[in-house]
Amino acid sequence: MSDTPDNDTSAPGMQQGESLFRAPPLAEQERMVEAMLFASAEPLSVAEMEARMPHGCDPAEALQLLRRRYEGRGVQVARVGDGWAIRTAADLGFLMAREVVESRRLSRAAIETLAIIAYHQPVTRAEIEEIRGVSASRGTVDQLIELGWVRFGRRRMTVGRPVTFVVTQGFLDHFGLENARDLPGLKELREAGLLDSRPADADAPELPEDDTGQLFDDPSEAMDGDEDA
Amino acid sequence: MSDTPDNDTSAPGMQQGESLFRAPPLAEQERMVEAMLFASAEPLSVAEMEARMPHGCDPAEALQLLRRRYEGRGVQVARVGDGWAIRTAADLGFLMAREVVESRRLSRAAIETLAIIAYHQPVTRAEIEEIRGVSASRGTVDQLIELGWVRFGRRRMTVGRPVTFVVTQGFLDHFGLENARDLPGLKELREAGLLDSRPADADAPELPEDDTGQLFDDPSEAMDGDEDA
């Protein structure tokens, strides 16, 4: 790559005034091919690469160099149909196993339940239902547990000793939180514009936040403890 | 790390499975790291890589080798906060016209807010507003969170316990920073005192850390204790 300077002499006009200038050195062309193959979402043909590169480049030759460079490496330059692509070396496929995931969005019921657990943990099923105003289907919490975002907490020491639910480290990791206590309160959500503001909303009494305090035995537990004083 | 083999020679009679085999040679580990980084669009942490590799591997060491190997090439091994990723060299961006992600144009307010969060993190909404001299418009921070550049940090341990904002690994990745300390001009700004809030703020009552512990105690746990006694 030490020959990049050569290149620079011709650089100012490279993009536009193409044909006036010499083609970049082969090593530089190899870099280009490498970058293109890496970033492209599809295999690239030599013609496609040539069309993108400065005038006078010979991607076919650069490709041969690159191909040789990657011989025996963890990835290979491979022919795919008419084009070329970078692929994992066949013997290292076992490292990729976890890469295969299909993303699906959580249902509304699930995300609401998850939010309630995050904000009110440890929380019992009855409390979740009370807050949501709908009876939670057993499957919803189960799904969250299966996802590794929710786990059982201690049993609540009230009559019937109901199980409680809490969020997991996996939950915190997924949502980029250090601690569930760092989740913003309703007032902060509103200030951040995250609350759907229906007309009545702006003047709605700030009750809900204070009240979260009540949910916990100790008022200082409130997420927005400041208002309790 | 070259002493790992020594280590293993003394281990013929060790536990089971894995440890019977010595870790693959470093060159082989380098291939593995290479393959994993190529395969993933997201940065991978050393721990994630180690978890996928055979027992006894040291991806950190292999990463250093790999990073040197790719110096000056068309793609680079980049450090992104806690993670590592392969990204194309910035000077070859012109080849990738087709890959350009048309990002939503950020408002001036959003860009400024982002800079303030990056340089002052962890920072509260009130502090952002103080610096900009305007109440932050709704949706600004929200937009930055949605872009994956900003997340919630720990609550500030001052009166009111406001939520704070910090920048993410996605932010570092996007702007090509190894970590938040590499922000351009950060040191100069700090020396010029421009990252301080007003001097008076320095004596703002900071609640002792212990205090927070109290707040976060789980009441049901406390109750448990009582009952068990």
Next chain:
Amino acid sequence: MADTPVPANEAEEWDAVASRRAAEALVVDVDGFEGPLDLLLSLARTQKVDLRQISILALTEQYLAFIEEARALRLELAADYLVMAAWLAYLKSRLLVPAEVSDDGPSAEDMAAHLAFQLERLAAMRDCAAKLMARDRLGQDRFVRGMPEATGTARRVDYTASLIDLLQAYARVRTRDDFRPYAMDRDEILTLEQALERLRPLVGDLAEWTDLMSFLPDGWTMDPKRRRTATAANFAAALELVKAGRLSLRQSETFAPIHLKRKDDA
């Protein structure tokens, strides 16, 4: 609000024509300013000096003149511009009048210095923002792998949700009631009879002191209204049971938790 007319002596000190022209250019733009600090910073730049050497007094004049002009043109100014004008007018008067001895608050010089600091800090953040945006950005100058490898054997479904989804879901749930039309909800009240009926069979095996609050029925502990009525009903029911000689009550001090126990000698 502000002491309005541009005072004679200082105003002479800077070129009236040039400043007027600058002010006009700004007036046209008034919507483009993001608040008074932004406006002040723009005005400060017209002084063509390092922000550290800025004359706050001159800046104050500039700002007040700008506000005057905007008013003359009947431009609508947001309240915070006027608040700033009032504050600057006050600052100006303090800067012009020799310092009074008795004052407890920050001196005029401190206030001016802090304003200068704020301007410098805002300017610095603007520079940083520009530098940040000028970096080689992902998706524009640097690119990620276009074909992340997904050679699939073990296919796994990964449910995703963003933090924003989570926050919005919570806000939705918690504010649902705010929008409900008002109605008298009888089922929001736990009656003494209900509480008594529930409590009576439970106290029989109550050998240990137990917090009254732990007897709130499921579904009556979260919503504060329900919690309140359930607490009251339970307390009243407990008193009834004490009267009937089945229960003892204990409270260590005012507002401390109330504990119940089976009356052993019954």
